[in-house]
Amino acid sequence: MILKADYESRDESFKTKKSSEICFKCGICCVVRGYSCHVSYDSEKFNPRYTFVYDCLGSSDPARNPNIWLCVSCHKCEEVCPYEVSPIKFIEEMKSQAFEMGLAPSLIMSEVENILTTGYAFPISSVTLRLREELHLEPLQMKAIEDLRILSSKTGFIDKMLKAKENHI
Amino acid sequence: MKKFAFFKGCFIPIRLPHLERVSEMVFKDLDIELVKLDDFSCCPEPIGFGLNDKLTWLTLAARNIAIAEEKGLDILTICNGCYYTLKQTDSVLKGNKELKDKVNDIMRDTGHRFEGAFEIKHFVHAILEDIGLEKLGEKVKHPLKEIKVACHTGCHLISPVEIFRFDDQYDPVILERMVSALGASVSDYDLKTLCCGWTLSNYGSKASASNLIRDKLKSMKKTQADCITVTCPQCFYQFDTGQAVASRSYSLGFSLPVLFYPQLLGLALGYKLDEVFYERHRVKSSAFEAKLEEMLE
Ligand code: SF4
Ligand code: SF4
Numbered sequence: 001m002i003l004k005a006d007y008e009s010r011d012e013s014f015k016t017k018k019s020s021e022i023c024f025k026c027g028i029c030c031v032v033r034g035y036s037c038h039v040s041y042d043s044e045k046f047n048p049r050y051t052f053v054y055d056c057l058g059s060s061d062p063a064r065n066p067n068i069w070l071c072v073s074c075h076k077c078e079e080v081c082p083y084e085v086s087p088i089k090f091i092e093e094m095k096s097q098a099f100e101m102g103l104a105p106s107l108i109m110s111e112v113e114n115i116l117t118t119g120y121a122f123p124i125s126s127v128t129l130r131l132r133e134e135l136h137l138e139p140l141q142m143k144a145i146e147d148l149r150i151l152s153s154k155t156g157f158i159d160k161m162l163k164a165k166e167n168h169i
Numbered sequence: 170m171k172k173f174a175f176f177k178g179c180f181i182p183i184r185l186p187h188l189e190r191v192s193e194m195v196f197k198d199l200d201i202e203l204v205k206l207d208d209f210s211c212c213p214e215p216i217g218f219g220l221n222d223k224l225t226w227l228t229l230a231a232r233n234i235a236i237a238e239e240k241g242l243d244i245l246t247i248c249n250g251c252y253y254t255l256k257q258t259d260s261v262l263k264g265n266k267e268l269k270d271k272v273n274d275i276m277r278d279t280g281h282r283f284e285g286a287f288e289i290k291h292f293v294h295a296i297l298e299d300i301g302l303e304k305l306g307e308k309v310k311h312p313l314k315e316i317k318v319a320c321h322t323g324c325h326l327i328s329p330v331e332i333f334r335f336d337d338q339y340d341p342v343i344l345e346r347m348v349s350a351l352g353a354s355v356s357d358y359d360l361k362t363l364c365c366g367w368t369l370s371n372y373g374s375k376a377s378a379s380n381l382i383r384d385k386l387k388s389m390k391k392t393q394a395d396c397i398t399v400t401c402p403q404c405f406y407q408f409d410t411g412q413a414v415a416s417r418s419y420s421l422g423f424s425l426p427v428l429f430y431p432q433l434l435g436l437a438l439g440y441k442l443d444e445v446f447y448e449r450h451r452v453k454s455s456a457f458e459a460k461l462e463e464m465l466e
Binding site: 033038039042043069070071072073076092096100105107108115120121122124135136138144148151152154155160164 | 221329330
């Protein structure tokens with residue numbers, strides 16, 4: 001049995017993406033190498049009888065399923081699914097819930113913090129500065145920081161991030 | 170001369186600045202002016218950042234678009250990730266007045282306002298629409314006729330297809346046409362649409378990403394490709410650093426250098442390998458270098 005969550009918990013976790021409930025378990029989204037899900041064909045954890053998408057959609061507590069972080073948001077699954085299920089939307093929603101619960105990978109936590117505090121997704125090292133100088137590229141400036149602070153506090157994201165950091169394990 | 174607001178993103182200026190330099194060089198040669206605006210922030214990055222809070226993602230992206238709009242400029246990106254964020258934001262907000270008003274309301278205190286009156290382009294769109302492949306072909310000084318190129322367009326320039334409407338998601342051909350315009354031949358390898366694995370490597374599993382790149386490289390090599398070309402710095406990173414790592418784990422027994430499309434274009438315009446900063450790459454191939462040298466003699 002693939003969708004093994006009982007109906008109630010399924011209904012709770014699927015409430016934002018009802019279409020996931022209609023997954024027909026045909027496997028098409030994961031079995032055509034190169035044209036379907038990039039995660040499923042390769043990993044030792046999955047096979048055509050137990051695909052990555054089954055694992056994500058069928059989990060009893062999908063936001064806590066560590067495998068959701070394997071999804072690369074490539075859209076292949078929704079492009080090939082004959083039943084318009086869109087596993088990507090479901091998985092992305094679960095990642096968002098997991099972030100709030102403090103379950104996102106550390107790299108995501110630090111990337112979010114970098115963007116909100118420096119305007120860049122990645123830290124600027126002395127290597128970057130040296131390379132830019134060698135290439136005669138202008139030094140990196142960031143004038144957006146105050147705007148980013150205003151916008152992310154107005155959307156409530158700063159609070160969300162602080163809460164996620166507190167919960168982060 | 171066509172002018173764009175140059176949206177460099179984060180990954181290129183921080184991790185791969187030579188790709189920024191080479192883009193500036195070749196677009197200047199193609200009469201495309203890239204205007205540098207230092208008010209832009211990270212696009213913001215769509216997966217690690219964007220998924221956590223869609224409204225913040227859209228708002229920060231709308232702010233970036235607004236900055237270009239205030240200067241009366243279309244945006245040109247050199248990264249699939251930046252394009253994925255900015256183009257989707259532009260399209261979503263243009264199609265949803267309520268959301269657009271909400272985002273503009275959030276932005277009010279910053280003095281910026283998103284209108285959606287300008288275009289968001291990746292450099293491939295500028296090459297196809299503002300230059301044209303025929304004119305591009307006329308600019309070629311050194312047709313790369315002995316070189317066989319494996320093209321990797323990457324996921325986020327093609328999908329979501331209903332918004333991007335760019336290429337066939339099952340058999341992408343546009344980058345191949347752009348490579349043919351430079352006189353090179355293209356490799357018809359069977360894992361063309363397989364992801365580069367950058368996201369998988371960063372947020373998921375490094376080992377899975379390494380398996381993926383190994384299989385993709387083998388599939389390219391089987392067709393006697395001399396090099397790879399990409400349109401995205403993250404894909405570039407996977408095929409360069411990711412290949413170096415996979416080579417160590419799997420003893421691949423071959424190396425396939427990757428060139429960012431503007432580097433390949435630069436070679437066809439007459440630059441030498443070192444002038445497009447090939448020496449900064451992790452993966453090099455003496456066979457490829459020799460072939461190129463012989464051809465350019
Ligand atoms: S979006 Fe995620 S689930 Fe869908 S095919 Fe891509 S990696 Fe697999
Ligand atoms: S998501 Fe679609 S393609 Fe995948 S198993 Fe379910 S019905 Fe089939």
